[in-house]
Amino acid sequence: xxxxxxxxxxxxxxxxxxxxxxxxxxxxxxxxxxxxxxxxxxxxxxxxxxxxxxxxxxxxxxxxxxxxxxxxxxxxxxxxxxxxxxxxxxxxxxxxxxxxxxxxxxxxxxxxxxxxxxxxxxxxxxxxxxxxxxxxxxxxxxxxxxx
Numbered sequence: 186x187x188x189x190x191x192x193x194x195x196x197x198x199x200x201x202x203x204x205x206x207x208x209x210x211x212x213x214x215x216x217x218x219x220x221x222x223x224x225x226x227x228x229x230x231x232x233x234x235x236x237x238x239x240x241x242x243x244x245x246x247x248x249x250x251x252x253x254x255x256x257x258x259x260x261x262x263x264x265x266x267x268x269x270x271x272x273x274x275x276x277x278x279x280x281x282x283x284x285x286x287x288x289x290x291x292x293x294x295x296x297x298x299x300x301x302x303x304x305x306x307x308x309x310x311x312x313x314x315x316x317x318x319x320x321x322x323x324x325x326x327x328x329x330x331x332x
Contacts, residue, residue: 190219190331193273198235198322199223204331205242205272216242216272219330220281230291231298231309235322237290239330240283242276244268254278294320 187204194202198221206217220238224230245251252271253263255278261270283289293312316325 187327187331191269193269194221195223197223198326199225201226202326203273203276204326205269205276208268211268212246213268214244214246216244216275218242218272218276218281219326220276221326229308229310231293233295233299234291234293234310234312236310237292237326237330238281238283239288240281242272242281243279244271244275246271290314292316292322292325294318294322 189207190204191207192202192204194200194204201223202219202221204219204221208216218240220240222230222236222238224232224234227236230236245255249263252275255274256263256266256271258278259270259274261274266274290313291310293315295318296315298309298312316322
């Protein structure tokens with residue numbers, strides 16, 4: 186855990202991660218989150234690019250039917266699910282609402298895009314941020330998003 190943030194994804198951001206911040210109260214109906222989408226998840230990303238989305242996940246605590254549907258898609262029980270499991274399930278069910286300003290960025294490590302992982306991709310995405318070639322993506326995510 187980093188400053189109240191817990192990772193609910195892969196150990197490596199290159200394979201996708203979902204960071205969820207611990208709530209101030211179990212009654213909080215949203216979760217602050219950061220999602221990292223790795224190059225294996227989108228055809229248009231080069232092998233040295235990720236998309237980082239900062240936003241929130243709505244958790245319909247007062248709507249049992251919607252909450253049950255979200256939890257069912259991940260195999261959690263509505264009676265025993267923790268707040269974090271509810272947040273995780275709601276992300277799987279309806280995704281993240283990106284922040285209006287600066288909620289999404291394509292980050293590239295190194296000056297040139299690496300090979301795309303799909304032959305169908307014509308051209309890799311244009312990065313919003315390019316880090317030097319030996320930068321650690323994990324450090325960038327912790328410093329810029331999980332503070």
